[in-house]
Amino acid sequence: MALWVDKYRPKELLGKDGVDYHLEQAKHLKFLSADCMPHLLFCGPSGAGKKTRIKCLLRELYGVGVDKTQLIMKAFTTPSNRKLEIQTVSSNYHVEMTPSDVGIYDRVVVQDLVKEMAQTSQIEASSQKSFKVVVLCEADSLTRDAQHGLRRTMEKYANNCKIVLCCESLSRIIEPLQSRCIIINVPAPTDVEVEKVLRKVIQKENLNMPDSVLQKIVEKSEGNLRRAILMTEAIKMENEGGIPANAQIPVPEWEVYIQETARLILQKQTNDMALKVRERLYEVISRLIPPHVIFKKLLEYLLPSCPSSIVREVVSEAAKFEHRLLLGQKPIFHLEAFVIAFMEIYLTNASKAK
Amino acid sequence: MKRTEEDLLTTEFAPKRREDLHIHNKKIGEVSNWIKAAFAQENRHQPVLYLTGPTGSGKSTAVEVLCKHHNVELIDYSPELLYDDHLQYEKHDLSQLTNFLIRRHASLKKGSSKIVLFVSELPDQAYLDPITFRNELLSALYGLRHPVIFCLTNDIACWTLNPDRLLTNDYIRTNYIDTITFNAVAVTFLKKALDRASNLLQTPLSNSKLLIIAEESRGDLRAAMNMLQMNSVGKNPNRRTGKDVICASKANREEAFHMIGRILYAKRVNPNAPVISRITNKKRKSVPVPEPTERTDLEHNPSDIITMSNMPSDKLIEFLFENEHFFCSDLSKYRKVTDTFSACDFMMGDWSTARSLPDEYASEIAVRSVMWHNFKGPRPVTMQPIARPVLRELKKQMDSTRKEVQKLSIIGNSYFSSLTAPYQTIIENITDPLSIENFLSRPLEVSWKLGKDQIEDRLEKTNSLNFKGRSRPKKNKNSKMPKATEKVDDEEEEETYTIEESSDDSFDDF
Numbered sequence: 001m002a003l004w005v006d007k008y009r010p011k012e013l014l015g016k017d018g019v020d021y022h023l024e025q026a027k028h029l030k031f032l033s034a035d036c037m038p039h040l041l042f043c044g045p046s047g048a049g050k051k052t053r054i055k056c057l058l059r060e061l062y063g064v065g066v067d068k069t070q071l072i073m074k075a076f077t078t079p080s081n082r083k084l085e086i087q088t089v090s091s092n093y094h095v096e097m098t099p100s101d102v103g104i105y106d107r108v109v110v111q112d113l114v115k116e117m118a119q120t121s122q123i124e125a126s127s128q129k130s131f132k133v134v135v136l137c138e139a140d141s142l143t144r145d146a147q148h149g150l151r152r153t154m155e156k157y158a159n160n161c162k163i164v165l166c167c168e169s170l171s172r173i174i175e176p177l178q179s180r181c182i183i184i185n186v187p188a189p190t191d192v193e194v195e196k197v198l199r200k201v202i203q204k205e206n207l208n209m210p211d212s213v214l215q216k217i218v219e220k221s222e223g224n225l226r227r228a229i230l231m232t233e234a235i236k237m238e239n240e241g242g243i244p245a246n247a248q249i250p251v252p253e254w255e256v257y258i259q260e261t262a263r264l265i266l267q268k269q270t271n272d273m274a275l276k277v278r279e280r281l282y283e284v285i286s287r288l289i290p291p292h293v294i295f296k297k298l299l300e301y302l303l304p305s306c307p308s309s310i311v312r313e314v315v316s317e318a319a320k321f322e323h324r325l326l327l328g329q330k331p332i333f334h335l336e337a338f339v340i341a342f343m344e345i346y347l348t349n350a351s352k353a354k
Numbered sequence: 355m356k357r358t359e360e361d362l363l364t365t366e367f368a369p370k371r372r373e374d375l376h377i378h379n380k381k382i383g384e385v386s387n388w389i390k391a392a393f394a395q396e397n398r399h400q401p402v403l404y405l406t407g408p409t410g411s412g413k414s415t416a417v418e419v420l421c422k423h424h425n426v427e428l429i430d431y432s433p434e435l436l437y438d439d440h441l442q443y444e445k446h447d448l449s450q451l452t453n454f455l456i457r458r459h460a461s462l463k464k465g466s467s468k469i470v471l472f473v474s475e476l477p478d479q480a481y482l483d484p485i486t487f488r489n490e491l492l493s494a495l496y497g498l499r500h501p502v503i504f505c506l507t508n509d510i511a512c513w514t515l516n517p518d519r520l521l522t523n524d525y526i527r528t529n530y531i532d533t534i535t536f537n538a539v540a541v542t543f544l545k546k547a548l549d550r551a552s553n554l555l556q557t558p559l560s561n562s563k564l565l566i567i568a569e570e571s572r573g574d575l576r577a578a579m580n581m582l583q584m585n586s587v588g589k590n591p592n593r594r595t596g597k598d599v600i601c602a603s604k605a606n607r608e609e610a611f612h613m614i615g616r617i618l619y620a621k622r623v624n625p626n627a628p629v630i631s632r633i634t635n636k637k638r639k640s641v642p643v644p645e646p647t648e649r650t651d652l653e654h655n656p657s658d659i660i661t662m663s664n665m666p667s668d669k670l671i672e673f674l675f676e677n678e679h680f681f682c683s684d685l686s687k688y689r690k691v692t693d694t695f696s697a698c699d700f701m702m703g704d705w706s707t708a709r710s711l712p713d714e715y716a717s718e719i720a721v722r723s724v725m726w727h728n729f730k731g732p733r734p735v736t737m738q739p740i741a742r743p744v745l746r747e748l749k750k751q752m753d754s755t756r757k758e759v760q761k762l763s764i765i766g767n768s769y770f771s772s773l774t775a776p777y778q779t780i781i782e783n784i785t786d787p788l789s790i791e792n793f794l795s796r797p798l799e800v801s802w803k804l805g806k807d808q809i810e811d812r813l814e815k816t817n818s819l820n821f822k823g824r825s826r827p828k829k830n831k832n833s834k835m836p837k838a839t840e841k842v843d844d845e846e847e848e849e850t851y852t853i854e855e856s857s858d859d860s861f862d863d864f
Contacts, residue, residue: 003774003781046769087760101760226769230777237781252776257798271679271688286748286802287794288755288771324700329668330745333675337689337696344689 004233005226008201013056019049020200021193022186029053029184033060037131039154041139041165041178044186047224050166053186054135057164061129062093069096078108088113094133100141107146110136111153118157131160140167147174154180172326188223198228207236210245220249254284255297262301269343274336281335291331295322295338302342310349317341364579367551368415372423376547376575377412377539384534386420392501393426393468400498402529404521406508407536410574413505414474416536426468429459429500431475448479448490456497471502476517484520492529538573547575548582555586611740613659614673618681618740620725621653649729656721660714667717671698672743674724687727694723744803751802758790 011017013026013033032038040057042050058066069091076084084105088097095117099106117132136142142150151174154163165181167173189197195218202209213235221228234250235243261280264273284294299318306314318338325334369375375382385405392401407413421428431454451473459469480487495502506517526533539547545568552558559567563585571578660670675695682688698716759770776795792813793806800812 003778005774047773224773227773230773230781234777234780237783250777250780252772253795253798254772254776269685271682271685274688275679282744282748283798283801286752286755287796288752288759290772293772321696324696328696328699328703330672330699332745333671333692333699334696336675337692340685340689340692344685347685 003230004201004205005229008204008229009052010056011059013053013060019053019056020197021189022049022053025184025186026053026056029057030060032182033057037061037162039158039163039165039181041167041170041173041181041183042186043167043170043173043183045188045223046168047221047226047228048186048188049225050186051137053184054164054166058094058133058135061133062091066091066093068092074109074113076102076105076109076112078105084109093129094135096135096137098137099146100138100143104143104145106142107149110142110146111149114150114153114157114161114163118161131162133162133164135164135166137166138168139165140169140172144174147177151176151180189225190223191218194218194221194223194225194228197225198232201229201232205236207232207243209235209243210247212245213243213247213249216249220251254287254289257284258294258297259301262298262305265302265339265343266305266346269347274340274343277339278332278336281332281339285331291325291335292322294331295325295335298335298338306346307349307353310345313345314342317345364576364583367554367579369419369547370422372419374550375412375416375419376543376550377416377536378543381534381536382416382420385416386424388532388534389420389424389426389470392470393424399496401501402495402498402531403501403503404526404531404533405503405505405536406517406533408538408573409507410571410576410578411536411538412575413507413536414472415575417472417503417505421470424468426470428470428472431471431473448477448487451477451480452490452494455491455494455502456499458499469500471500472505473502474505476506476520480520481515487520488525495529539575540573541568544568544571544573544575544578548578551579551582552586557586559585613665614670614677614740616654616659617656617674617721617724618677618728620681620728622650622729623653625650652725656725657714657718660717660721665717667698667713667715667720668702669743670717671695671720672745673740674720676741676743678724681724681728683728683730691723691727694720748802751806754806755790755793758793762790 010019013019013030014023019026032040042054044050055066069089072088072090073085074088074097076086078084082105084102086097086099086102086109088095090096095113097109097113099109102109114134117134120132150163154177163181165173165177170178170183195214198214198217201207202214209232217228217231217235221231231249235247238250239247257280261277264280265277267273281294285291295318299315303311303314321334321338321341325331328334372382388401388403392403405413405417418428431451454473455471459471476487504517504521508516508518521531525531545565548564548568552564559582564582567578567581567585571581665673675692678691679688682691698720701711702716762770771794775791778791779795782791793809796809796813800809802809804812
């Protein structure tokens with residue numbers, strides 16, 4: 001039983017099974033696929049439907065053959081003779097992977113794979129496309145080295161290998177790479193669009209859900225459709241006998257934990273508390289929650305309790321440390337630095353008020 | 355050969371034959387040639403060899419083995435065993451050594467007239483008074499009746515205890531003393547030696563483990579053998595597998611802790627402190643010395659501390675980060691310090707900056723920041739244990755978890771751990787403690803510090819007792835669920851029996 005998220009994923013760009021929003025863009029993509037497709041760069045927040053659109057585009061290009069995928073561990077050897085393995089999903093027409101899985105060796109993986117794909121050209125005449133597609137996920141966590149490597153490879157094999165990049169933030173993609181791709185911006189769906197999709201899912205599942213709960217889900221989804229659908233399914237599982245109007249929306253436990261942490265920070269501003277907060281942050285980090293997500297949530301829970309006079313300073317500090325966090329290696333340093341900075345700002349403000 | 359467990363491997367498995375010596379061939383040749391030459395020429399005065407090298411480089415073992423090879427008897431200089439006429443211990447001083455050197459030693463073995471004197475330690479007096487030692491030794495060397503080998507370790511950190519200070523180059527040259535210097539043993543040789551010793555054990559260690567030991571021991575054969583022994587005793591069942599190796603730490607790690615202490619305490623020169631001399635020292639009362647009110651100079655130079663600590667930047671900063679909050683007086687100072695840490699990490703992580711700056715740059719900045727802001731900080735009254743950075747441990751666990759996640763058939767899974775996994779556990783009601791989804795979305799009270807196995811244990815317990823009040827999945831509904839959840843069903847059904855049994859059964863099914 002697949003999750004609803006996967007079950008109700010649109011299969012085509014347009015038509016009955018087509019995507020539910022950004023229709024204009026879907027038409028545009030269809031047009032691109034009909035002609036000679038350029039390299040593409042999808043960007044947008046998580047849960048906006050980037051991957052869905054990429055899948056639809058591939059189906060548009062090659063037909064149902066793309067769905068016959070297999071999981072392959074591909075082995076690579078670095079120049080320093082290190083053996084690497086990376087998980088890939090591939091069909092006859094495309095290959096999909098996350099090169100940043102192998103850390104700093106991603107350049108080797110990217111270049112080798114593109115070369116390998118480009119060397120074997122399409123045999124099947126029916127597909128009528130002379131190129132294959134390489135989908136690189138999480139392109140924004142590619143190292144600079146890999147991005148520069150990709151730049152050359154991309155041009156060299158442009159004829160029989162097209163690259164589709166998928167990322168959350170354009171700012172971490174180097175300019176030369178951006179200019180070689182057509183950038184497809186996939187913004188998060190609006191609340192109305194989320195609601196529309198949810199209603200569709202509910203109707204197909206024959207679920208009886210009160211409007212108030214639906215509204216709450218839309219509110220809590222933060223424009224993330226994946227989250228919205230997961231919430232809907234979770235709420236259904238938790239309330240088997242029918243969903244009451246005052247049902248609690250399940251929220252991941254770590255978010256509640258961070259909320260508590262934020263409360264602790266506001267409660268007392270001392271070195272000891274800072275230590276306690278650090279332990280809690282370690283705990284969340286150890287669960288592989290991306291540090292920048294933790295950062296965002298923490299700020300989200302801290303800000304409402306801030307007096308308006310310090311909000312500006314807090315946000316500017318947060319921006320500074322978040323930037324460092326993304327470029328640095330040890331997230332806890334930056335998280336802690338922010339927590340301490342916040343404590344200090346908060347404390348000075350409180351003592352001034354007295 | 356019967357093995358007694360008490361023996362140290364270093365003595366028990368000491369090489370007996372020349373082939374077993376895993377030291378550089380050139381050095382073996384040098385020593386061997388010297389021994390041969392020592393007995394080839396009769397007329398000249400007896401030759402003297404000054405053999406040096408770091409600890410555990412196989413100096414004395416090489417000499418022992420080669421002497422045996424050439425049928426030469428070694429006579430050790432052991433000061434404790436010498437008595438004078440009235441059966442009193444002689445003082446361990448120079449006269450003892452010179453007596454030993456000029457005495458005629460009778461051979462213990464019959465038929466062999468070849469004797470070499472072997473001196474592996476020098477009396478304390480020698481270090482106190484090098485000039486007298488040199489003169490006494492010189493006169494003793496003229497009265498020698500047998501060849502002598504001085505076998506001394508010369509990588510001692512303390513300069514006053516270094517034999518090189520006594521036997522200077524000049525002295526050696528003018529007195530025709532031969533010198534051979536051993537180097538620390540290379541990893542390849544260490545590995546060979548370990549292989550040999552390991553095969554003599556009842557249950558040899560795995561190859562990878564031996565390799566780790568060889569690398570950890572830093573050219574010290576003795577340390578390597580000790581580590582081998584530490585890892586081969588005990589009940590550890592998977593000796594041939596696994597990668598965990600108990601490593602003997604060398605003394606200089608302690609040195610690093612001293613350095614961290616120096617940084618954190620950031621002591622400054624105190625003008626009020628009484629001048630401590632030998633005489634006043636005894637009469638000093640425990641009156642607290644008033645702290646200086648102004649910033650005086652630091653007692654120790656930060657750059658020196660960094661060099662002495664012998665740690666790379668990132669490690670040093672991790673240590674400081676872990677311990678700084680005890681020493682920093684108020685929040686505004688602490689804020690500045692953490693800000694610096696964050697900047698340092700950013701600096702080291704950034705590709706272009708990291709390459710254009712020397713490695714110590716970040717630690718220099720961090721250390722100076724800490725020492726500046728720890729001025730007048732609250733000193734912990736009792737001894738403050740220095741906490742080890744937990745980051746490495748955390749990273750190890752995260753890496754292993756990440757690997758598990760990558761095994762799943764999802765590509766581009768940045769959101770998996772934060773979003774999909776928590777919901778998936780609710781939706782599919784995953785209670786299998788081994789599944790990665792459950793591992794990631796475990797209750798936050800179950801700390802990562804427990805380690806993976808213990809976490810899984812805890813999960814199993816909590817699941818079987820009460821899965822957070824969630825309704826149990828019903829069998830018919832989950833008929834199409836993937837394997838992992840079917841297993842859970844078994845577990846749930848047999849819950850009326852003991853938990854252990856049911857989980858065992860479910861494992862047998864696979």
